[in-house]
Amino acid sequence: VSALPAEIIRKKRDGDRLTPAELKSFIAAYLDGGVADYQMSAFLMAVYFRGMDEEETAAFTDVMLNSGSVVDLSAVPGIKVDKHSTGGVGDKVSLILAPIVAACGVPVPMISGRGLGHTGGTLDKLESITGFRTNLSLKEYKEVLAATGCVMIGQTAEIAPADKKMYALRDVTGTVESIPLIAGSIMSKKLAEGIDALVLDVKTGRGAFMASRERSRELAQTLIRVGKRFGKTTTALITDMSQPLGHAVGNWVEVAESFDCLRGKEVPDLMEVTYALSALMLRSGGKAVTIAEGINRSKDAVQSGRALAKFREVVGRQGGNVEFIDHPHTYPVCKHIIHVKSPANGFVGECDALAIGFASILIGAGRATTDDAIDPKAGIMLLKKCGDRVAKDETLATILTDRAETAADAQERVARAYTIAPDAPKPVNLIHEMIDEHGVHEW
Ligand code: URA
Numbered sequence: 161v162s163a164l165p166a167e168i169i170r171k172k173r174d175g176d177r178l179t180p181a182e183l184k185s186f187i188a189a190y191l192d193g194g195v196a197d198y199q200m201s202a203f204l205m206a207v208y209f210r211g212m213d214e215e216e217t218a219a220f221t222d223v224m225l226n227s228g229s230v231v232d233l234s235a236v237p238g239i240k241v242d243k244h245s246t247g248g249v250g251d252k253v254s255l256i257l258a259p260i261v262a263a264c265g266v267p268v269p270m271i272s273g274r275g276l277g278h279t280g281g282t283l284d285k286l287e288s289i290t291g292f293r294t295n296l297s298l299k300e301y302k303e304v305l306a307a308t309g310c311v312m313i314g315q316t317a318e319i320a321p322a323d324k325k326m327y328a329l330r331d332v333t334g335t336v337e338s339i340p341l342i343a344g345s346i347m348s349k350k351l352a353e354g355i356d357a358l359v360l361d362v363k364t365g366r367g368a369f370m371a372s373r374e375r376s377r378e379l380a381q382t383l384i385r386v387g388k389r390f391g392k393t394t395t396a397l398i399t400d401m402s403q404p405l406g407h408a409v410g411n412w413v414e415v416a417e418s419f420d421c422l423r424g425k426e427v428p429d430l431m432e433v434t435y436a437l438s439a440l441m442l443r444s445g446g447k448a449v450t451i452a453e454g455i456n457r458s459k460d461a462v463q464s465g466r467a468l469a470k471f472r473e474v475v476g477r478q479g480g481n482v483e484f485i486d487h488p489h490t491y492p493v494c495k496h497i498i499h500v501k502s503p504a505n506g507f508v509g510e511c512d513a514l515a516i517g518f519a520s521i522l523i524g525a526g527r528a529t530t531d532d533a534i535d536p537k538a539g540i541m542l543l544k545k546c547g548d549r550v551a552k553d554e555t556l557a558t559i560l561t562d563r564a565e566t567a568a569d570a571q572e573r574v575a576r577a578y579t580i581a582p583d584a585p586k587p588v589n590l591i592h593e594m595i596d597e598h599g600v601h602e603w
Pocket residue numbers: 245246247273276341342343345346
């Protein structure tokens with residue numbers, strides 16, 4: 161006899177291990193409508209509290225992966241490599257790195273997600289480029305990759321559809337911060353896209369789903385083990401997400417900051433993480449022997465303008481309005497611009513990524529419920545970041561929104577996200593360590 165949805169939920173609630181057959185029937189029924197959103201939400205919360213062991217996590221990933229098809233990219237020459245982040249605030253690294261790596265000759269087939277919890281999503285950011293299509297068919301996906309060496313899409317009915325549906329629920333039900341759920345979500349997308357190797361940016365700190373170093377390392381090791389089981393070489397960096405990356409938090413504002421970086425503007429923290437990850441991708445893709453060589457090649461792709469040209473080419477191929485890349489100031493602007501001022505003289509001690517992430521949802525840059533539409537132009541510009549000297553009443557951050565009704569709340573949240581200290585704080589390490597199947601390595 162097959163188990164009822166409530167029996168499977170109860171089993172996980174009570175801390176038992178689900179069999180691959182149970183996971184398969186529950187998730188298949190969810191896609192068919194036989195399991196309702198409220199039952200899946202209860203299941204996700206049970207997994208959040210009870211976890212999954214390694215075997216169960218692998219079986220869960222396998223079910224998520226096989227909810228759709230696995231793309232065969234063997235017709236595209238080269239070692240195909242992708243990168244995925246476990247989720248951050250202001251984390252627009254994928255937008256900068258994919259064109260850099262493709263410009264260096266490593267094909268990048270990228271399947272990304274939307275905003276999740278307090279973090280932003282590459283898909284929402286890409287869709288802020290008017291006309292940009294993230295829902296390509298598999299045929300188009302392969303064609304764009306073959307023509308440009310880079311393609312950026314979201315899950316479709318064909319690729320990891322179970323993740324697409326569960327991800328949207330997790331976003332708004334407080335069930336994101338779970339190692340097996342994150343592993344199943346990330347690895348099902350990545351294993352489906354036809355890659356040969358994967359590089360992961362595992363975030364740590366207040367704005368990360370795993371705030372502690374230990375849990376971040378555990379997440380990285382789980383992701384690497386799942387990758388290995390499915391025959392994909394997976395390398396991870398553990399990077400800081402206690403404050404947002406770069407200055408822009410939102411969708412269009414992050415895309416605009418990414419163009420700026422591809423034009424050579426130095427946004428130090430953002431580019432340090434980008435170059436580290438692109439170097440690992442070039443090494444996995446056989447275009448650099450050492451990390452230093454990978455970093456140099458990546459920098460050259462930016463300085464020569466090849467990476468920006470690649471981004472333009474991909475945007476054009478996927479239907480996006482290239483005008484906005486060339487003239488970002490022509491993009492629509494928000495009705496309200498609110499400045500958050502420093503309460504004192506001193507130094508920025510903290511700029512809390514979690515608080516900024518939630519404030520960005522309030523102003524329309526993220527979703528509070530699954531049906532919410534994103535306002536692509538809404539965002540927060542962080543003019544000051546940790547370690548910066550500030551004067552009393554100097555602007556720390558600027559909020560861009562059309563939602564007058566949430567502006568005061570957002571302003572308060574952003575103000576509270578900052579702490580102003582009399583002395584400069586100790587600089588934090590941006591990249592903590594590198595992990596692969598052989599172990600943990602110093603960076
Ligand atoms: N990114 C994903 O794609 N899924 C998660 O669960 C977290 C980050």
